[in-house]
Amino acid sequence: MPVDFPEGEWTRVLLTFTADAGLYNDVPDKCGSNNPGWNPGGDPWDRTASVYLVEDDCVDTGATCFGRLGNVELLRTITPFGTDDKRPPEGRGSGVVPARTWTFDITPLVPLLEGRKYIGVFIGVFVSAGWDTYVRFDFSERADEASPEPPADGVAKVFFHDGGNLAQSFPVTIPASATQVKARVFTTGHGGNQFCDGGSRNGLSCAGGCPGGSCQNCDEFCHRENQILINDVVRWSQVPWRDDCSPGSIFACQSWNACGWPSCTFSRAGWCPGYIACHKSGTCDQDIDFTQWLTPGATHQLRYNIPVLNGSWTKSVIVYWYE
Template structure:
């Protein structure tokens, strides 16, 4: 009897190993966890591996339920190559084959062992981008593979641990009698691309990119003319194009980005990206086509007439997406050399505008861009809008209303500077909200101008917002970080005290940067009409120099 139990124990030890050796292929299911908790709603990683090749895929891909792009990784153990296969929504595919990556993987091996799913595992450690990666692998199954491209040649990796708290762990191992027919690269092979191209195509396929302008010139010239797609106004300092936006899923992120280079202008200029609302009887487009004087006039008692700056019953002002400022002559004036200064080739501005999605969602809109300048060469710009999908199939249900925009984008066509804050009344408008019990916010952009020592560009001034006569918010908009962008400002003036003009602190802007909006909580406004007032203690003129404030405001709900 004793010998029987010894024999039984021996059989129990030997039989699994013999079965494993007979297995031509293995399927391993991995689950992800963080800080000891299994991640919810995850798509489990699947590994199929044989003696010659392994495949990293996911459960949704095998069930044909995965969203595009679909990426799978094949490892050929004979040739030591890693092949990345990407399939896109338009039914195209690309392949990158790397014959060096597997051999470049370096590990530190430990004497530590542990059991995972009943198999004895050894530990190997490596570091990638300052992340410590631990791999627990077994050689008892006589096949190799891993949940990612890392560690595929060690053995069968059953757990991967990043920085001690993020894990990918095998939850199930299935021994397959035959090698699955899909465990091979497609034949014929798709287009083969280099790794950088592969990564770029994969990245760009994950979002929708809308090219609005591509290396267009914004300058001041009588020769600037419109064409079939791009309209030019104010002697070429404004460009406008009609763009059709797709449906945007709720929860999506929307970004606008601008690339700018000097094409001759050496100075820091105010720039703006905007949508022209056309739902009212009069639009800003009418002013562009027929002159600023045809736009509704705002007066506050200081004797000046300000065209098209506030909302009226039949007019909506420009909806500002982004306010940016050009640096001093980036690219065009990079020949102005200074010791240890490597000037930037261009300036890139990028901003999240997701709260403005209702103005774009499934709509055809006029998008415009301006840079105020009086230079024939002007500036070269590109503008893109990117939409990064959310997780909800519903469309956006929030609401917005453009209230005011005093940025005189038609400066070169006679639109008045925003000097209305030299009067106690400042800027005041009446607006109407459709629903009570909504949390209303004001998306507010403000920048002060007046480029001499005592001008409001260089003097901190308090901005005060009042709703229905009650002070809601007050703050001093001021930027002290302008010196951080010195390498974008080759033509900046240099002073005897060692500072450059681009270093100086300013009223909420710096040469070569975006001025982000602030969000002012207005609370739950009752349905009906309300008043809003903006007050700023604008400085007095000195000779021919004067101050002004470019402010824009959009009412939004969450």
């Protein structure tokens, strides 16, 4: 959808994304006989969801814009296992589980939010019924509302990709005047085929046993190292893993999942149903300081690598800097 971004001396820009499945059958029918199952009113599954800025020609050419290397991911989240919001005019849904809303600070990316741009929303739905989505941008010029991460002086659109490993490196040029460089990283693991998670046969078929590890649906429930290489040297290494998917109580996530309990409590590869994606548990910060590795006044080669990969990974990197 085309968006005309306003001009201003912005101190904070927030992106708010709302998704509603609109499940309208009565419990437990709304979840299907195989919970979570199919529902004619909406999608009761946990899905990859992304809001992104279109920066290439995919709209003009009619190509798929999601996961295109030239586009910029603004937000990655995972839907809950359906919602059943009771919204006009249809009035469908029980109203027990409202639409899920996420708000994310995108202030550093202000240099990209100029003029007319296309905004895309993707939810990986594999059933006939889907989601209603809403996107809102809130701009502020007030000093008392300033983001702790102000508008960057420059932004490098590195990559946005869905699937397997990326073989290529991406050039990132940092001006000599830069004093701080950060990378904003989203990465989430998916896939349901069984492989060994950990141990001496990590990443191999479960058929041969998994000594020292366990057999899991990979890569959704598998611990997989993610790496960022700068000039062929690993400078960031992380095993994306969330073990806080139902904080406070094993029943807590029922309140934002119409279907799918107790699955909403399970730990996963960088995500939880109903939450913004992050590579670690607890207080989340997708921004990583790369100043010592993406040094000013040079062009560097950045490559993203997942040494053991059995499923599909949705991943994106943006680099921005301050002068």
